[in-house]
Amino acid sequence: MTDGKPPVLDLRDITKVYGSGETAVHALRGVSLTVDRGDYVAIMGASGSGKSTLMNIVGCLDIPSGGRYLLDGTDVGALDEYQQAIVRNRKLGFVFQSFNLIPRMSALSNVELPLAYGGVKAGERRRRALAALDQVGLAARVGHQPNELSGGQQQRVAVARALVTAPTLLLADEPTGALDSKSSQDVMGIFDRLGASGRTIVVITHEEEVASHAKRVIRLMDGHVVEDVRTSPVGGLPPRLAEVAS
Amino acid sequence: MNAAEVLRFALRGLTANKVRSALTMLGILIGVAAVILLVAVGQGASRSIQDNIQRLGANSLTITPSTSGGGFGGGGGGGGFVRIAQGGGRGDQQNSGPRTQAKDLTVDDARALADPANAPSVKSVSPVVTAQNQAATYEGASHSIAQLVGTYPSYFEASNKPVVSGTYFYNDDVLSARKVVVIGHTVAQDLFGTASPLGKQINVAGVPFTVVGVLKEAGSSGFQDADDVAIAPLPAVQQSLTGFGPLGQILVEAKTADAVDAAQAEATQVLNQRHGITGTASADYRILNPATLQETVSAATGTFTVLLAAVAAISLLVGGIGITNIMLVTVTERTREIGIRKAIGAPRGAILGQFLAEATMLSLVGGLAGTLIAVVGAQFTIAGIEPVIVPMSIVLALGVSVAIGLFFGSYPANRAAKLRPIEALRFE
Ligand SMILES: Nc1ncnc2c1ncn2[C@@H]1O[C@H](COP(=O)(O)OP(=O)(O)O)[C@@H](O)[C@H]1O
Ligand SMILES: [Mg+2]
Numbered sequence: 001m002t003d004g005k006p007p008v009l010d011l012r013d014i015t016k017v018y019g020s021g022e023t024a025v026h027a028l029r030g031v032s033l034t035v036d037r038g039d040y041v042a043i044m045g046a047s048g049s050g051k052s053t054l055m056n057i058v059g060c061l062d063i064p065s066g067g068r069y070l071l072d073g074t075d076v077g078a079l080d081e082y083q084q085a086i087v088r089n090r091k092l093g094f095v096f097q098s099f100n101l102i103p104r105m106s107a108l109s110n111v112e113l114p115l116a117y118g119g120v121k122a123g124e125r126r127r128r129a130l131a132a133l134d135q136v137g138l139a140a141r142v143g144h145q146p147n148e149l150s151g152g153q154q155q156r157v158a159v160a161r162a163l164v165t166a167p168t169l170l171l172a173d174e175p176t177g178a179l180d181s182k183s184s185q186d187v188m189g190i191f192d193r194l195g196a197s198g199r200t201i202v203v204i205t206h207e208e209e210v211a212s213h214a215k216r217v218i219r220l221m222d223g224h225v226v227e228d229v230r231t232s233p234v235g236g237l238p239p240r241l242a243e244v245a246s
Numbered sequence: 247m248n249a250a251e252v253l254r255f256a257l258r259g260l261t262a263n264k265v266r267s268a269l270t271m272l273g274i275l276i277g278v279a280a281v282i283l284l285v286a287v288g289q290g291a292s293r294s295i296q297d298n299i300q301r302l303g304a305n306s307l308t309i310t311p312s313t314s315g316g317g318f319g320g321g322g323g324g325g326g327f328v329r330i331a332q333g334g335g336r337g338d339q340q341n342s343g344p345r346t347q348a349k350d351l352t353v354d355d356a357r358a359l360a361d362p363a364n365a366p367s368v369k370s371v372s373p374v375v376t377a378q379n380q381a382a383t384y385e386g387a388s389h390s391i392a393q394l395v396g397t398y399p400s401y402f403e404a405s406n407k408p409v410v411s412g413t414y415f416y417n418d419d420v421l422s423a424r425k426v427v428v429i430g431h432t433v434a435q436d437l438f439g440t441a442s443p444l445g446k447q448i449n450v451a452g453v454p455f456t457v458v459g460v461l462k463e464a465g466s467s468g469f470q471d472a473d474d475v476a477i478a479p480l481p482a483v484q485q486s487l488t489g490f491g492p493l494g495q496i497l498v499e500a501k502t503a504d505a506v507d508a509a510q511a512e513a514t515q516v517l518n519q520r521h522g523i524t525g526t527a528s529a530d531y532r533i534l535n536p537a538t539l540q541e542t543v544s545a546a547t548g549t550f551t552v553l554l555a556a557v558a559a560i561s562l563l564v565g566g567i568g569i570t571n572i573m574l575v576t577v578t579e580r581t582r583e584i585g586i587r588k589a590i591g592a593p594r595g596a597i598l599g600q601f602l603a604e605a606t607m608l609s610l611v612g613g614l615a616g617t618l619i620a621v622v623g624a625q626f627t628i629a630g631i632e633p634v635i636v637p638m639s640i641v642l643a644l645g646v647s648v649a650i651g652l653f654f655g656s657y658p659a660n661r662a663a664k665l666r667p668i669e670a671l672r673f674e
């Protein structure tokens with residue numbers, strides 16, 4: 001906030017209740033949280049602690065039951081459906097645990113898709129999609145369809161798809177949850193480099209190993225933030241890269 | 247997201263499931279092909295009936311007696327034939343027929359109609375007697391002539407029956423009741439094969455007639471062979487075959503096509519006067535005007551065509567429901583994909599457009615294929631009718647098939663577009 005810009009993420013007393021009456025589940029019980037530009041945050045917690053619920057709200061996929069959510073200074077709750085689609089397209093990038101690539105579409109087409117919805121011209125789209133795929137080390141696999149790629153490769157395509165629009169905020173919900181350790185290292189390596197280049201990242205995980213890549217670790221328990229620890233400065237390198245550098 | 251992009255996504259969606267897409271298209275294909283083809287068959291039927299009416303002679307009125315109590319049973323000629331027994335007992339005197347006031351058509355009626363003072367719009371008048379199914383023989387070959395017509399030379403022009411070889415007969419032949427005959431194509435073939443019939447003598451019911459001419463081939467008129475005729479001078483036929491009874495019909499040719507209605511009015515007046523029909527009394531004759539006949543037939547065939555089209559339209563509707571069905575399956579199957587697309591920023595319109603485009607493409611491609619099949623199918627004769635494609639039916643069928651895609655696709659497409667991203671993503 002030193003540059004005077006609003007924080008990328010500003011959650012104020014966010015609550016989320018699933019269902020109603022007897023069977024109501026209070027997944028989030030008042031989460032307040034700000035994330036500054038360039039930060040690399042890991043959100044940890046046991047299964048069922050509300051991590052995915054939080055991620056879905058932050059990603060504009062779901063709406064909170066209460067509280068305010070400002071993304072890059074704008075109140076997302078006040079936007080209409082079309083504007084929310086634009087926010088998802090321009091400001092947010094998602095990486096899911098289960099990759100969520102569109103079947104029967106080549107890696108290149110998958111990565112081009114957000115640009116297509118954003119109205120980018122075909123030539124420019126292709127160039128940017130190829131650059132994003134190159135960044136995740138898949139330049140040689142652009143023509144492959146998801147079912148012709150390994151899990152790790154699919155997840156890297158998904159990261160490229162999330163990156164290609166140069167979003168304000170990159171979100172990942174258990175990105176390594178379905179990967180072996182080698183693939184996990186590849187993906188986390190990419191996140192480290194993105195963090196080093198100043199991109200704002202929020203990663204959800206329940207693995208300490210994954211969380212140790214972040215500059216800041218937040219712990220959730222039963223819908224509350226119970227711990228918020230900074231391990232590296234916002235403007236600095238992610239801890240793993242800092243180790244290498246020192 | 248431009249239109250080309252939306253179409254590309256739609257095409258990809260369709261090719262992902264080729265068999266299913268093809269089967270859905272088949273429904274529309276059959277519907278569209280049926281609409282176009284059945285309308286074409288209706289049109290073809292109408293066209294062929296109109297042609298037959300035209301062939302009667304477009305400017306000619308046919309006057310027939312209505313004394314025989316209606317019904318087409320014996321046909322015009324049959325009526326005359328049956329009444330031979332009444333012989334000379336008719337005329338201007340009271341008739342002993344079933345209806346006390348009814349009078350037959352006579353040569354005198356024809357003569358009165360030919361008077362330019364009474365009927366200025368009339369060009370010619372041909373009294374006609376017809377003898378049906380007359381056995382004709384020539385050197386061992388025999389043929390039953392469906393219609394043997396006794397008339398005046400003006401009949402050839404009035405009834406639109408030109409001669410291809412030989413000549414007509416002339417007024418002279420009529421006056422002297424010469425036994426000459428002009429035969430139709432079918433008769434000529436059956437009796438003479440490839441040999442020329444001109445100048446040969448044939449026996450009709452035992453009476454020798456000399457062939458002087460052969461009529462131009464008229465072609466099959468569907469129900470009746472228009473070439474199975476023979477035409478001879480009126481008195482010759484009356485003498486030898488029908489007797490000097492009443493006329494089967496009187497053929498009145500108007501001067502021009504525009505004068506047909508005037509000629510009808512004049513003929514009505516003349517005949518009413520001669521037959522003593524006044525005020526509300528119903529006429530004892532009938533005037534057949536080809537123009538009004540054509541209108542009646544058009545109305546009838548129009549109804550027939552609409553009926554065919556309606557049946558076909560139902561199959562098109564069924565095809566449309568097939569599209570809704572398959573699109574609903576597609577949307578359900580691809581709910582997750584819809585969630586992913588929404589998560590990466592697809593606006594509602596893009597999702598709606600994609601599924602609408604898929605549905606429309608299904609129906610449009612099916613419609614185009616159906617049109618192609620209909621056009622090819624229309625080249626063949628169907629149930630004796632040569633279909634005539636109506637361009638409007640193609641435009642309509644294609645338009646309707648696109649509309650069907652949009653209409654029947656809009657429900658599933660809307661359902662897809664309305665899905666909340668998180669709900670779509672959670673869908674298993
Ligand atoms: N769609 C839903 N309907 C009802 N309850 C839900 C739904 N999604 C999550 N929950 C509940 O909310 C709580 C938090 O879930 P979640 O955010 O998925 O946890 P985490 O991702 O940390 O494992 C859990 O108790 C879960 O059962
Ligand atoms: Mg979770």
